[in-house]
Amino acid sequence: MPDSVKKRKYDYTLLTALFLLLLIGLVILYSTSAYNGEVKFHDSFYYLKKQVFATSLGIAGMFLMAQIDYRRLRKFAVPAYLAAVLLSxxxxLVGDEYNGSKRWLSLGPFSFQPSEFAKIAVILFLAAVVTKNADKMGQMRTLLKIMLSVLPIAGLVGASNLSTAIIILGIAVTLVFTASPKYGQFIWMGVIGCGFMAVFLALESYRLERLAIWRNPEAYEKGYQTLQGLYAIGSGGLFGRGLGESVQKLGFVPEAQNDMIFSIICEELGLFGAGFILLLFLILIWRFFRIASHAEDLFGALIAAGAMAHMMIQVILNIAVVTNTIPNTGITLPFISYGGTSVVFLLMEMGVVLSVSSLVK
Structure with a gap:
């Protein structure tokens, strides 16, 4: 029976963990954003309503993508990558600036972040390129050519959004590593990557300032958000203050519903609540790994591996920033933080992975 006629069987463990994350995320988002919504817009449900709308669009997009044979997406890989470059x-040139960062494009009453589209475009592009060069992946020249191909989008996105550039480069390294039969050459790639990051950080003084704030947040006014986030985490203890009982979200942690939402999770739900959410993320990452390991072909395996790298790196970066383990880079917690563009494209990415899972061996 042709694949298009077969009844598709999706990874229901992945779907269960995903919908639990979405549901918990909406509850936490309302708890975190109600105060800001009331103060700024006289509507405590302001952020929740927008997130529910975006989540509904994303779920529809996810199931639409899940119905499409992922192998058909291969011919759209290069156009999607070029579109991501043009949007960046x-x-x-004409992006909107918010809180000092130019990351948005406006289309009438709607605005979105092209960097979120860039992540899924890079996954498809690299999966197609690596698959095409599968028999040459043992050559250092091939690896460098593939890594160089993503530098334009990494540089364009990194000009205003360093964290997304790190995610894109992390996805690239993961996919190249997955398909390469030799591992010693990655030492040289790591050295080159560190040199690239050093130059990139030195190009803008504010990036060096973030390093100084990270080392000693008490000495800088911009370290206020980091300190308040740490206070929130510390005050939550093992079991938290209780859902809706956070003190730090009442204006002490600026824009608590965005990058710093994990600190409010720790304050309200404690270590156990935060640990449960991390467990759901681990289940997602485990299912991505399993799908990649049992995919029907290399293209599908690389798509799942790219999604795994994306999720893993973004979660690690967000929690590391909130706990001041690394300098502040402004990165959201997937499916939990407020952000319509993020949740829509993340769910569409999940749809592509579900398409791969429906045809696993």
Whole structure:
């Protein structure tokens, strides 16, 4: 029976963990954003309503993508990557600035972050390129050519959003590593990557300032958010103050519903609540790994591996920033933080992975 006629069987463990994350995320988002919504817009449900709308769009997009044979997406890989590059250029030229960062493009009453689209575009692009060069992946020249191919989008996105550039480069390294039969050459790639990051950080003084704030947040006014987030985490203890009982979200942690939402999770739900959410993320990552390991072909395996790298890196970066383990880079917690563009494209990415899972061996 042709694949298009077969009844598709999706990874229901992945779907269960995903919908639990979405549901918990909406509850936590309302708890975290109600105060800001009331103060700024006289509507405590303001952020929740927008997130529910975006989540509904994303779920529809996810099931639509899940119905499409992922192998058909291969011919759209290069156009999607070029579109991501053009959109990133448009952000630099005519993008909207918010809180000092130019990351948004406006289309009438709607605005979105092209960097979120860039992540899924890079996954498809690299999966197609690596698959095409599968028999040459043992050559250092091939690895460098593939890594160089993503530098334009990494540089364009990194000009205003360093954290997303790190995620894109992390996805690239993961996919190349997955398909490469030799591992010694990654030492040289790591050295080159560290040099690239050093130059990139030195190009803008504010990036060096973030390093100083990270080392000693008490000495800088911009370290206020980090300190308040740490206070929130510390005050939550093992079991938290209780859902809705956070003190730090009442204006002490700026924009608590965005990058710093994990600190409010720790304050309200404690170590156990935060640990349960991390467990759901681990289940997602485990299922991505299993799908990649049992995929029907290399292209599908690389798509699942790219999604795994994306989720893993973004979660680690967000929690590391909130706990001041690394300098502040402004990165959201997937499915939990407020952000319509993020949740829509994340769910569409999940749809592509579900398409891969429906045809596992």
């Amino acid at each position: 250029v448009a952000v630099l």
